[in-house]
Amino acid sequence: MKGKVIFITGATSGIGEGCARKFAAMGSNLILNGRNVEKLESLKQELTAQGVDVLTLPFDVRDRQAMRQAVDSLQGKWKNVDVLVNNAGLVIGLDKEYEGSLEEWDVVIDTNIKALLAMTRMIVPGMVERGCGHIINIGSVAGDAAYAGGSVYCATKAAVKALSDGLRIDLVDTPLRVTNVKPGLVETNFSVVRFRGDKGKADAVYEGIRPLTGDDIAEVVYYAASVPAHIQIAEVLVMPTNQATGTICYRKK
Numbered sequence: 001m002k003g004k005v006i007f008i009t010g011a012t013s014g015i016g017e018g019c020a021r022k023f024a025a026m027g028s029n030l031i032l033n034g035r036n037v038e039k040l041e042s043l044k045q046e047l048t049a050q051g052v053d054v055l056t057l058p059f060d061v062r063d064r065q066a067m068r069q070a071v072d073s074l075q076g077k078w079k080n081v082d083v084l085v086n087n088a089g090l091v092i093g094l095d096k097e098y099e100g101s102l103e104e105w106d107v108v109i110d111t112n113i114k115a116l117l118a119m120t121r122m123i124v125p126g127m128v129e130r131g132c133g134h135i136i137n138i139g140s141v142a143g144d145a146a147y148a149g150g151s152v153y154c155a156t157k158a159a160v161k162a163l164s165d166g167l168r169i170d171l172v173d174t175p176l177r178v179t180n181v182k183p184g185l186v187e188t189n190f191s192v193v194r195f196r197g198d199k200g201k202a203d204a205v206y207e208g209i210r211p212l213t214g215d216d217i218a219e220v221v222y223y224a225a226s227v228p229a230h231i232q233i234a235e236v237l238v239m240p241t242n243q244a245t246g247t248i249c250y251r252k253k
């Protein structure tokens with residue numbers, strides 16, 4: 001993976017940040033996206049000090065025009081994206097489908113589905129032209145089955161599975177690969193965002209169980225990206241040892 005160009009959306013925290021560190025440690029060059037400009041800059045400083053090149057592209061993935069401008073601004077080696085990690089995503093709330101906020105659900109759907117699709121639409125044609133590339137989508141165990149209060153989020157992650165499967169079909173006559181990584185419980189900023197900043201509620205999600213970390217998922221993403229070119233890791237479900245499904249966990253009292 002040395003010298004390859006990896007484009008990671010949502011690289012300022014959690015799984016995306018873990019992926020940035022892992023690929024940098026293995027000598028890849030990075031295009032890092034997120035909205036938090038300060039975090040992007042500090043990550044850039046940290047990782048360039050390790051000898052890799054880092055380009056920061058701060059934009060809101062829901063802003064189609066900003067995405068277009070950012071992608072069009074890529075020059076030289078940065079145009080040749082080898083691996084696209086479609087990671088930016090979130091959930092807001094744990095509300096019933098007939099009670100939650102349509103506005104909040106718009107944010108979730110626009111980020112998790114429409115932005116992932118738009119990134120794919122903008123980056124993959126270049127990969128097809130060059131005859132190489134890998135799209136790694138961060139789905140979720142939540143896409144396998146709905147859970148109470150998770151209906152819209154689960155639907156977005158089911159959509160990530162369908163988009164990954166559909167893209168794999170569309171690319172079947174090319175050397176490109178598509179991977180859907182489906183994590184279970186990962187302790188990141190995810191639950192803090194879900195509970196609108198309530199750290200107590202967020203911490204309770206991981207009580208009594210050892211959750212995964214963003215770095216753990218980065219290992220899986222890196223593995224999928226680094227296996228020989230004739231191997232396509234189509235889908236990976238990765239959960240803590242004491243998690244069996246999206247909703248069944250063993251928690252120590």
Ligand code: NDP
Nearest residue numbers: 010012013014015034035036060061089140186188189190
């Ligand atoms: P974090 O909240 O820690 O990170 C989310 C990242 O997404 C941040 O870097 C954030 O950056 C970015 N992001 C969110 N909205 C936007 C936006 N509109 N434009 C650009 N970037 C955005 O959560 P995770 O690392 O856990 O989440 C990463 C992915 O993993 C998500 O797709 C999530 O659904 C998925 N996932 C998480 C699991 C978990 O248990 N944590 C389990 C399964 C899947 P910024 O704020 O700078 O914009």
Ligand code: 8X3
Nearest residue numbers: 140141142184185246
């Ligand atoms: C995040 C996993 O179970 O919190 O995708 O929805 S869960």
